[in-house]
Amino acid sequence: MHLAVLGINHKTAPVELREKVSLDEDRCGTLSRHLLDDAGISEVVPLSTCNRTEVYIVASRPEVGRREVMSALAEISQVELRDLEECAYYHEGETAISHLYRVAGSLDSLVVGEAQIMSQIKEAYHAAHKRESTSVLLNRLFRHALEVGKRVRTETRIGENPVSVSSVAVDMACKVFEELEGRTALLVGAGKMGELTATHLVSHGVTSFIVSNRTLSRAEEMAEKFNGRAVPFEELNDYLPMADIVISSTGAPHYVLRKGEVERAIRRRHNRPIFFIDIAVPRDIDPGVNDVYNAFLYDIDDLNEVAGANAAQREKEARKAEVIIAEEVNDFLLWLSSLDVVPTITALREMADKIKDGELEKTLAKFDADLTDKDINRIEALASGIVNKMLHSPTVELKRAANERGGYLYVESMRRLFKLNGNKRKERQKSEHSKD
Amino acid sequence: MDSITKIEEVLFIAALISYLVCSGIYIWYLISRNEKFVRVGTMLLYMGLLAQTVALGLRWYSSGHAPMSDLYESLSLFGWGIILFFLIAQHFYPVKAAGALVVPTAFLITSIAGVFYKGPEPLVPALQSYWLWIHVTIAMLSYGLFTLSFGAGFFYIVQEYLLKKNYRNVLYTFLILLSILGLALGFWAGSWWAEPAKVMDSVTQIVSNDYATSDYLKILGGGVIGLVVGCLLGFLAGKGASKPGFSSRLPSLDVLDEVSYRGIAFGFPLLTIGIITGAIWADQAWGRWWGWDPKETWSLITWLFYGAYLHTRLTMGWRGRHSAIIAVIGLIVVLFTYLGVNLFLSGLHSYAVPA
Numbered sequence: 001m002h003l004a005v006l007g008i009n010h011k012t013a014p015v016e017l018r019e020k021v022s023l024d025e026d027r028c029g030t031l032s033r034h035l036l037d038d039a040g041i042s043e044v045v046p047l048s049t050c051n052r053t054e055v056y057i058v059a060s061r062p063e064v065g066r067r068e069v070m071s072a073l074a075e076i077s078q079v080e081l082r083d084l085e086e087c088a089y090y091h092e093g094e095t096a097i098s099h100l101y102r103v104a105g106s107l108d109s110l111v112v113g114e115a116q117i118m119s120q121i122k123e124a125y126h127a128a129h130k131r132e133s134t135s136v137l138l139n140r141l142f143r144h145a146l147e148v149g150k151r152v153r154t155e156t157r158i159g160e161n162p163v164s165v166s167s168v169a170v171d172m173a174c175k176v177f178e179e180l181e182g183r184t185a186l187l188v189g190a191g192k193m194g195e196l197t198a199t200h201l202v203s204h205g206v207t208s209f210i211v212s213n214r215t216l217s218r219a220e221e222m223a224e225k226f227n228g229r230a231v232p233f234e235e236l237n238d239y240l241p242m243a244d245i246v247i248s249s250t251g252a253p254h255y256v257l258r259k260g261e262v263e264r265a266i267r268r269r270h271n272r273p274i275f276f277i278d279i280a281v282p283r284d285i286d287p288g289v290n291d292v293y294n295a296f297l298y299d300i301d302d303l304n305e306v307a308g309a310n311a312a313q314r315e316k317e318a319r320k321a322e323v324i325i326a327e328e329v330n331d332f333l334l335w336l337s338s339l340d341v342v343p344t345i346t347a348l349r350e351m352a353d354k355i356k357d358g359e360l361e362k363t364l365a366k367f368d369a370d371l372t373d374k375d376i377n378r379i380e381a382l383a384s385g386i387v388n389k390m391l392h393s394p395t396v397e398l399k400r401a402a403n404e405r406g407g408y409l410y411v412e413s414m415r416r417l418f419k420l421n422g423n424k425r426k427e428r429q430k431s432e433h434s435k436d
Numbered sequence: 437m438d439s440i441t442k443i444e445e446v447l448f449i450a451a452l453i454s455y456l457v458c459s460g461i462y463i464w465y466l467i468s469r470n471e472k473f474v475r476v477g478t479m480l481l482y483m484g485l486l487a488q489t490v491a492l493g494l495r496w497y498s499s500g501h502a503p504m505s506d507l508y509e510s511l512s513l514f515g516w517g518i519i520l521f522f523l524i525a526q527h528f529y530p531v532k533a534a535g536a537l538v539v540p541t542a543f544l545i546t547s548i549a550g551v552f553y554k555g556p557e558p559l560v561p562a563l564q565s566y567w568l569w570i571h572v573t574i575a576m577l578s579y580g581l582f583t584l585s586f587g588a589g590f591f592y593i594v595q596e597y598l599l600k601k602n603y604r605n606v607l608y609t610f611l612i613l614l615s616i617l618g619l620a621l622g623f624w625a626g627s628w629w630a631e632p633a634k635v636m637d638s639v640t641q642i643v644s645n646d647y648a649t650s651d652y653l654k655i656l657g658g659g660v661i662g663l664v665v666g667c668l669l670g671f672l673a674g675k676g677a678s679k680p681g682f683s684s685r686l687p688s689l690d691v692l693d694e695v696s697y698r699g700i701a702f703g704f705p706l707l708t709i710g711i712i713t714g715a716i717w718a719d720q721a722w723g724r725w726w727g728w729d730p731k732e733t734w735s736l737i738t739w740l741f742y743g744a745y746l747h748t749r750l751t752m753g754w755r756g757r758h759s760a761i762i763a764v765i766g767l768i769v770v771l772f773t774y775l776g777v778n779l780f781l782s783g784l785h786s787y788a789v790p791a
Contacts, residue, residue, distance in 0.1 A: 157469075160469075161680065172599070174688060175595065175599060175686075175688050175689065176599065176688060176689045176690065177688060177689075177690050178530070178687070178688040178690040178691045179690075270753035270755075271753050271754060271755045271756060272755070273689065273756065290600060293756065293757070293758075294755070294756045294757075296599055296600065298602065302602045305602070306602070306603070306680040309603075309679060309680050310680060313679065
């Protein structure tokens with residue numbers, strides 16, 4: 001039995017392909033049923049998010065598993081097999097395990113440290129569990145992966161500080177205002193960046209928007225989007241005292257907001273703070289505004305600096321996370337190999353004894369009745385002695401390998417060399433699944 | 437009687453130790469933001485508070501009067517009030533990080549109480565009045581609230597500074613300020629080392645050759661050690677604070693301003709009542725309402741100070757840094773009113789000076 005994963009993600013496949021290969025609940029079900037019908041595959045967990053589609057399997061022969069999953073995936077999502085093969089990656093054994101752990105720890109994500117992936121893995125696993133397409137191996141693997149993801153999040157600060165300019169802006173605003181809910185934001189200029197930041201504000205609960213732009217029609221357009229109201233650019237200063245957060249992104253070549261106006265606005269607000277975000281280049285807001293009592297000004301450089309510092313921090317945390325993951329992969333491999341060694345040794349002994357008994361029977365039959373009991377005992381002792389001596393060192397080696405990293409390779413080789421059919425149990429389980 | 441005193445002592449020390457450990461935990465929280473760990477700290481703080489409550493109760497029982505007659509008792513009550521109000525504030529506002537200053541302050545005040553520990557004694561005649569516990573309890577509770585305001589105000593100033601500077605060049609500020617603080621505390625600790633009984637003596641006595649030469653060396657040594665430790669901590673704190681991630685561990689300006697204001701908004705009426713009850717008591721005991729005794733004068737100054745805070749805030753719309761600065765200086769005035777007057781100035785309230 002081999003753990004393996006086949007998939008595509010944002011690093012290997014363009015968005016057009018990812019869109020097509022993405023799996024919803026129905027498709028996951030179809031895919032699982034399809035794969036489990038195949039004799040070589042005993043467990044399946046499909047994982048599909050907007051940045052990745054991956055299928056985790058347990059297969060008796062990894063090459064067959066790869067082929068099967070590839071063609072099934074191409075068939076279900078109706079893409080050319082060749083296109084898929086070009087972008088897909090395939091990992092087996094240790095690398096497959098470490099891949100899942102890295103995904104769970106969000107190290108493989110587009111934005112390292114993002115939090116969503118954990119719940120996505122959880123959902124994918126629970127759905128597969130409900131479908132009864134999982135068994136001992138993948139159950140253990142996915143539960144372990146969720147623990148690993150949790151460990152990465154709690155033991156490192158990988159998800160702590162935002163790394164995009166607009167989320168940094170919102171994060172900074174949250175250091176001034178405890179809650180953004182119910183606050184008023186004033187958008188000066190109707191640029192793309194301003195809009196993006198405003199969207200972030202909406203997701204943090206800001207509901208009241210005022211939009212001011214040199215061309216009023218554009219302001220109205222934007223105001224409609226955010227359910228706010230548009231005001232003429234000339235009256236900007238009259239609306240300034242109402243704003244808790246000001247986002248400026250005009251294309252004006254000179255300052256749109258000056259120190260004196262801001263001072264007046266804050267006074268009219270009875271010193272309640274205003275948070276200014278200036279994402280325009282050249283700048284819209286006089287840098288002197290930051291010196292105004294209870295005014296806080298961040299321009300694009302400030303925000304970039306913070307975002308950069310945060311990203312560097314995440315990189316550092318990611319390295320810590322890699323150590324955790326390596327540790328956990330080792331743990332899982334240990335479990336995996338210990339799982340295998342004992343039945344393998346038993347199977348090996350059973351096989352040897354069967355051969356020995358068969359050969360003894362054949363040989364003894366040839367001697368008619370001219371052997372005394374004593375002679376028979378001697379011959380049997382000889383046969384047993386040979387078998388035991390032969391098996392002694394492989395048995396010892398296997399047991400030792402059980403506690404070593406990569407020990408499952410010994411077990412695998414042993415099973416292949418002696419054709420120990422240890423997959424019967426799995427196949428039986430699988431046929432029970434397909435009956436349900 | 438004796439065994440009760442023993443239990444009281446043990447409980448007081450237990451509370452003191454828990455405050456010390458919690459100081460460490462809350463400071464560590466500021467550095468690591470480890471929520472699990474600080475939850476243990478909060479539990480420990482509750483337990484410490486409980487132990488101190490029982491200790492104060494036992495003291496009340498064994499001495500036969502409310503535990504507010506000497507410096508040990510009232511300081512212990514002061515520390516108790518700080519922890520109580522901090523736990524209440526922490527329950528209602530996300531201000532755990534402020535514990536990094538408030539809890540150590542409470543520990544410091546409670547440990548000073550320990551320095552002045554005395555067994556239970558019957559009241560001196562001048563204090564034998566039910567006004568004692570009304571007057572002192574109310575005053576101490578208001579002090580506890582002011583300490584909370586101080587902690588929140590202090591972190592307001594730090595957080596605002598970091599936000600205004602966008603974390604640039606903040607290392608030197610931390611380095612210089614903490615070095616100075618370390619130096620001052622080092623001198624203080626050194627003078628303790630030299631002559632524990634004179635720790636609370638005025639500066640004039642140190643200058644006027646009251647100490648032996650070796651004692652001066654000890655004081656100097658304390659100062660040097662304090663300076664080095666302060667430098668080191670300043671460097672670490674400054675390094676940490678230059679990372680934008682740091683101030684996400686501090687509460688938002690909004691919450692800090694609110695908590696600082698609330699502390700004073702509740703503390704000021706209590707202080708007012710404390711002064712009025714004091715005046716009534718003074719009228720009964722000494723036959724006059726007000727006599728410009730140093731304690732009376734200084735509590736009036738404290739009252740005016742916090743009155744100014746509320747006045748500027750409510751009628752002039754002050755908030756933010758200016759208010760926070762008043763809240764921070766306010767506690768220094770409170771401490772002087774409370775300790776300074778008793779220890780350095782002579783007057784009718786000086787009964788509390790250790791014999």
